[in-house]
Amino acid sequence: MVTLTINGVEVTVEDGTTVLEAARFLGFPIPTLCHMEGLSPYGACRLCVVEIGQEPKSRLVTSCTYRAEEGLIVRTASSQVMKARMMILELLLASCPQSKVIQDLASKFQVRQQRFRQEHEDCILCGLCVRMCEEQMMAKAIGFRGRGEKRSIGTPFDIRSEQCRLCGGCMYVCPACQLRCTYAEPDKAICGGCANIHPPCYIKEQFDDMMCYMDPCVACEIIKK
Amino acid sequence: MNSNSSVTDLCSTCNYFATCVYRQEREGPIQFCEMFVEVVEKHKEGYGGLIAILEEIQSKYGYLPQAALRTVAEKTGRSLVDIYGVATFYRLFSLEPRGKHLVSVCKGTACHVRGGPTIAEEFETQLGIGAGQTTSDRKFTLTTVNCLGACALGPVVVVDGHYYSNVKKSEVKGIISRSDVEEERYVIPADEQTFPLEVSCPRCNHSLMDKEHLLDNAPAIRVTISFDGHHGWLRLSSLYGSYNIESEYKLPHDRIVNFFCPHCHAELVGGSKCPECSAAMVPMIVRGGGIIQICSRRGCRGHMLDLNGVNV
Known part of the structure; x- marks a missing residue:
């Protein structure tokens, strides 16, 4: 058992508990994007940053991957943390503005402007779908490929994976493609069959960039080229 | 089976x-x-x-x-x-079939200031392909690399493990045509082309010549070798075309040994593989400019000699 202080409140947790879990146990809200219970922590989105230690030696760490230590002093909403969090949200908005999850988070944290070059990425590389596929579905059909700016998620050789069982878990967890999946932006929407939406999409050509790794799609049986 | x-x-x-x-x-x-x-x-x-x-x-x-x-x-x-x-x-791996000859043009800092980009452009024009592409006849693949560690020789171009140093724009055409007829390059009648070479370590540039010991009536090349837990000296004949050696330990036939510089103790190892047996090649700098690479396998006669970019 280790005892740590979060926002001035002492808490005793079991060894191996992460700071995020301890803070949530106490009821302090820490926003997360790439964290999901049941999946291993990954620390990709950096939204869950907290400040540990005391000034002037304090530093920012991702609470989802940081294990609680004896005597650790944590602040979950200091000015430094809020500043970093707003910047991260602004950057996420710049890369993937169509995501409702990111929009909601940005609005919640008072992000009122976006000062970077606007991109419309399909993917924020949070790795949720990869971990979902591997850890919960035991399939390992999709994974990370390439590196640097060419890094992407997909099946090996961009062809249908034999491991894929068309479970749709990857789409279910994706924070970036929800809006498209639910027809809020019809130009970019994919069939949304996974969400039982009517009518099914029938014009495959419009959806070249769809982030559905299912081939064919369970709902509309469109075969990806 | x-x-x-x-x-x-x-x-x-x-x-x-x-x-x-x-x-x-x-x-x-x-x-x-x-x-x-x-x-x-x-x-x-x-x-x-x-x-x-x-x-x-x-x-x-x-x-x-x-x-x-x-x-x-x-x-x-x-x-x-x-x-x-x-x-x-990893950039090392390619999922696309590559051409018979791999041309790597260095675009590292030292090569860049000495005109590396111009050389790369010239290769692109001559071969009609961009960096990272392969010619339609599957003969050449052109890549640019960030540093080959031979900055003093820049701009450097490596074609199938052969180093071309101080490459000029006018030489590019020659390098391409020479690489294309590369097969004949290794066939050198030994009796016609025996001449002594003076070599030095590619890392510390210290001479590897042992003036005190003669092999084939010329100063021997002295290096340290290691194999099967043995460490000892090895003297090689400096005569190009002669394969005489003297060694502290008896070297079993077909054994691949590791070569080290006796001065800086760095391992003499390059990226290239022996054209005959695919063992690692041992690079040494030839005095006067150029690189000789010899096969690290005992008994294998594979070697490559590049003198100032001129293949013998």
């Missing part, structure tokens, strides 16, 4: 490549490649073995065929996603 269907698929792909060792020994399509399974078995243990497996496959086939990655996944018990991720992560 195991006749796994995926392995058969793999081996029909290398039929198109001169790099496959088995092609030279057999006629017709190859049914099964023992090398492949051997490689996987050898590095099977530990997670780090994956890169070694992929490296060996690439050195044999010139690229990583899709069937090869699938077989590796099957044999090592890892998922294809992981293997594909590693293969796409």
Whole structure:
């Protein structure tokens, strides 16, 4: 058992508990994007940053991957943390503005402007779908490929994976493609069959960039080229 | 002999490549490649073995065929996603078939200021392809690299393990045409071309010549070698075309030994492989400019000599 202080409140947790879990146990809200219970922590989105230690030696760490230590002093909403969090949200908005999850988070944290070059990425590389596929579905059909700016998620050789069982878990967890999946932006929407939406999409050509790794799609049986 | 269907698929792909060792020994399509399974078995243990497996496959086939990655996944018990991720992560690996000759133009800082980009452009114009592409006749693949560690020789171009130093724009055409007739380059009648070479370590530039000991009536080249837990000296004849050696320990035939500089103790190892037996080559700098590379396998006569970019 280790005892740590979060926002001035002492808490005793079991060894191996992460700071995020301890803070949530106490009821302090820490926003997360790439964290999901049941999946291993990954620390990709950096939204869950907290400040540990005391000034002037304090530093920012991702609470989802940081294990609680004896005597650790944590602040979950200091000015430094809020500043970093707003910047991260602004950057996420710049890369993937169509995501409702990111929009909601940005609005919640008072992000009122976006000062970077606007991109419309399909993917924020949070790795949720990869971990979902591997850890919960035991399939390992999709994974990370390439590196640097060419890094992407997909099946090996961009062809249908034999491991894929068309479970749709990857789409279910994706924070970036929800809006498209639910027809809020019809130009970019994919069939949304996974969400039982009517009518099914029938014009495959419009959806070249769809982030559905299912081939064919369970709902509309469109075969990806 | 195991006749796994995926392995058969793999081996029909290398039929198109001169790099496959088995092609030279057999006629017709190859049914099964023992090398492949051997490689996987050898590095099977530990997670780090994956890169070694992929490296060996690439050195044999010139690229990583899709069937090869699938077989590796099957044999090592890892998922294809992981293997594909590693293969796409490193620039060393190529998933596309590459040309017979690999041209690497250095674009590192030192080569850049000495005109590396101009050389790269000239190669692009001459070959009609961009960096990272292969000519339609599958002869040349052009890549740019960030540093070859031979900054003093810049701008450097490496074609199939041969280093061309201080390359000028006007020389590019010659390098391409010479590489194309590369096969004849290794055939040098020994009796006509014996001349002594003075060599130095490529790391510390200290001379490797041993004036006190003569071999073939010329100062010998002295290096340190290590194999099977033995460490000792080795003297090589400096006469080009002579293969006489003297060694502290008796070297078994076909043994690959590691060469070290006796002065800075750095291992003498380059990126290139012996054209005859695929063992690692040992590079040494030739006085007057140029690089000689000799095969690290006892008894193998594979070597490459580049004098100021002129292939002998």
